[in-house]
Amino acid sequence: MGNQGRIHVFLKSSLIVSISALAFAQAAQAQEAPEQGLEEIIVTAQKREQNMQDVAVAVTALSGEALTNRNVATVGDLPRLAPSLTLTQGNVPTNNSINLRGIGTVSFSTAIEPSVAVIVDDVPLLQQAQAFSGLSDIARIEVLRGPQGTLFGKNASAGAINIVSKGASDVFTGAVTGTATTDDQYRVDASLAGPLGESAGFRINGFYNDRKGYIRNLQDGSRLNNDKSYGVRGRLELKPAEGLKLDVTASHTVSESDGFARTYRAVPAGAAVFGTPVAASIVGVTPGEDNFNVRLDHPLFNKSRQTTVSGRATLDLGFADLVSVTSYQDWKFRFEEDFDYTISNVLGIPGGIVANSSYAATQFTQEVRLVSPTKSAFSYVVGLFYADGKTDRSFARGPSGPVVANWTSRSQTQSYAAFAQATYDLADTTHLDVGARLNHEEISVRFLNNAPNANPPANNATCLSLCTGADKDTVVTWKTSLRQDLSDQVMVYASFARGYKGQGFDISTGFKPSRAANPVRPETSDAYEAGIKSRFFDNKVQLNLSAFWSNFRDFQAQSGVVLPDNTIELTLNNVGRVRTRGFELELSARPIPTLTIDSALSFTDTRIMSFPGAQCYSGQTTGCVDLDGAGPSTVKGQDLAGKRLPNAPRLKFNVGGTYDILLPSLPFDGFVQADVAYQSAVNFDLLSNPLTVQKGYAVVNGSIGIDQNDRGGLRVALFVNNLFDKRYATNISVAPGGSVGLLHQALDRNSRRYFGIRARYEF
Template structure:
């Protein structure tokens, strides 16, 4: 702990408290220039300059040798990006796989993501909020509020963002204080019974002190009808508040303090039946009794459940960000603490009729079937200290130290069928040192290089609290607490060469190594063997070439990227199917993967009133080697499920496509402003079309897990004041053509007479709404 004590003592000189929101290292002059960019673009009729922090310093998007999708507050509002899942419409190769609760969802970039039930495995795509990475991926699945900018960094970003960014980063930057006292009140009302209100107040408190306070309340009814109770499931109620204070503590010291809290309660997501074979059953109970009044189909929004789900997420984050201007360089300290609690209960059998405790005993009736309950608690402290060069120079540099200490606990219980219960914890402590240098070889040739050393210590504990009639020998099921630990040291690096081939045209090539830390498969079935053998780290080698260009007087921006990434020891969640049909999760290292493809992003402003944004991606993401993969539920020998000693089975997934990785994905958004000089307001029209090709939603390749290609159209029409702060009113439609699609598909029931269950997200249905905002 000596190294962390030195780091804390140094950073304490800078950080007056612990809390962030805006971890920028740019000077006030740079911030003013960024603020002025949209106005200058508006006057010239061209595209605004987009400033990003993809390399932990404020830079023009077009100067960064990284594949980045970025949109600002205006586009976020115009395109209706209101939830985290909406971010998938912003980036050409981002997909999000939703599950029955957020802890089972997956975020994927270029086909690479992490689907794991274990609290001991970090995501492949890091979620960073105001320069602070979230510990658990599930923390990200909440509403977006008061956002200044969204950045999606594609490809390994471990050099600057650490071991949980092996596939990329989603960087969320919230709004900061305004220079004058301003405020706004907004509301959303939809035909699917969403009612949302939000407010913001911002401005100076006194000389050198500014503040921003925003809050929201959101109440949305469900869209899946439980015929057993008449209740609407998959609804959500949430509220939250964020406060920020910017203090000019001295002429060369700026401090930003931020605190945020959110509370979200939902009664789903629940699955519905897409198809049911005659005679299908779950735990000895015929499914037929639970589909009375229901027609299983790909647009079935009805279910019968005897246990209605409930998910509750409570999250708090406090950050302190201090910047000391040393003259020619800034010393930056970022101190953060996050606390996240998540609880869920869900129906295990997905039925609304009684099941049997023992399928061989018709008298062992369970009137309310079986359910599963879990409680999570994650805490994480992080400290980062950076020295960042400022001003114009031939050599720019960033040197940094980083420390993190995270602790996640989980208890889980299910039954009476497939009964199990356990308590577990996962700990991680990380120390890292990293650097990045940019050298201008000539006025038009630039070399970027970065390196990171990462030291990590992990630990796990697991206590099986299941009541068993005959305890196994040698504590094989952790009836006494099983513990494990591990350490790892790793060096990753990145190098890129940029060449300015013309005014506002840059080409680049880069090579990067990626790394995702080892972890424990903490889930049902944990054993001393798992405790002694953490899942190995996954590593990657990434090659990327790109072109970033602007032309026609800043009216057109075109960025092209080609990428090729090889992964080794990829961490993947599978499952082992027991004789009674119960699936036991199992995390393992896939031999190797390959993700390669081409991405294109276009923004155009042919006239001052018309803006077009488009993106497209072709992604070939495949498993190169996974010879001993688990079989999917119901897989036969003819379908490739082969037996091995001990009664286990396996399949060879080498050559298979990765889950939720569409070959083609594209998006086109159009915004047209309508001037009405004779009226005290102007109008606008927006239209957006998003399409993706056929995908499989199960890594193991179940034939029923394929979602066909689909496209979704969203649009809006409205009016706004001449000063955008005055007011804005929009009538909008989601999924105009009512195209139903699933984000999860798989078998449920016994393996000899199966049924297919699906998860249909809210946006798979058409709904209309009105969105208003009034400023003052």
């Protein structure tokens, strides 16, 4: 089926869901509820509270209720509901990549920032891996597409995910939610909020989650890819004086698992890892896209601990609000991995190759901004920002080829920024937005090689003991947009943004003096966007459409590069030029008070425009050419110009509907919810290996349940994930040290069908 055909399927699916649900509603509805349209959605996409329909940004806003109803428990579940958003899943969270419009960053270095920033309650996370610790008691998640660096900083070159937790309450309220599933997950969420006198309020929430693993280790019968986690968050809101508000939040989460095991997708005859046959390691294992079994002789382990404390003060100056946000975060993570994924003594080492690593990251941030009222012809946000982040890492791995890895490192980043964004009404219906950010950054690295007897290539020696480096950079980014109100509820806009992602040191095995002296260059982009935001039919239909075109220069990507002496080095490098373009459509409707429909579609064309001399993929023949031009060579390369970026589907869409069944004679109402999400084929390899392709797939989810009529009360839902048990991988890669065609895959928990029950009591 071609892309045009899939778009037709999406449109037909939306129409069928709408007509079918409407017909069912008209037949089953016992009592007509009062007329009610779509609710107004308030977002903080521009550092102030605004109606989403008035913001010249492509943004998807998901309420806490929608996240719960759609079974979204982690950031990794968001791609099902947000257009242009994908997740590339690594063997550990530090190798995960959140991608928007085909743009993301996969890097082994702790000093390279992601292309998509994650902000939690106005606090930017230092490491993107911190975002995968689970979600609880969330008020709203905003997915902002396109460069957001003017207001959110230098690590938002492709977009940002803004997570807002629930706040205190003027009345005493609480809730308890329990979830149990057929794949052995048991989870409890609880929250309590209320006033503390006339000038204070509080909120406290916690969760506990225990999910058994879904990958079976046939060697010892254990279940891998489990999740045992818990967390607590406390919030205190004070109004000590007229016009002054204080908000203090502290949270702590812990997540532990028996690793994230990859399974064999393909094992050619005679396949080997570092020269050792894998035949003994696949006894009882049937490689393929539905393989959930492994055979490992070493346990896997991941553990994450995260503590964040933040304070927000807002002072009403009359002409504007003065806002101060101070935060400190502490994140620790460690993992242990069976690197060779066999039960053999690879390279003659008893037990084979084992890798283990630990991270310790801290960051202090301070932001001060002046926010004017919005109801004037001229409004503005002006601010200053400071951040000091440090990440310590240790890494040890047995021999893999000729190199032994055993090192420690520290990376540090200090950022100073001044930013401003203003809106001026050229006329009653014409608005001009202009913003700019001046960012100065100082970076440093300290790398200690604890394996001085390693045998690196003689012409490209690693650090023999200690390597240090430092650099700094100053840049101005900016954004401008023009908005035109065609009516009270229809707005069109056009915008341009200069995106930027800072330079960084490639801290990984093989670090050497040349890396310390020459950090990876900054990534820059020019982004053009035009769109329409609209509501029709008495607020019952919302249609938002955006078209975008972005050109990236010095795109940062992890791969191999060919050095001047015709040797290949696996490293983080600057791909020459990358382009992403396409459009996104979001349609929501509430044709009757008991029926809500949400749908989204994205078409993305992401291409490498220039990347000569890239490494050939394993086993490549076509397009892999001699680079020195002097005849046969042992080192070859390819030109990746025209190839797509990894994990960038051309087409994604989701359609969902919720129908409330009114039962006036009973103490509760009923509801039915269903949604389908589809994405087209992707290649997970930057080098375009044809073996690492995941075909297009669709996943159907649904739920049915009861909800008490009065405010709060009990809500019970029976739900199913992946109704038709569709298998799909969230990453496919060539096994490290493996023969041509020996493939690993990452299988997400949601790539299998499971059923569950969720009960929530609210008072």
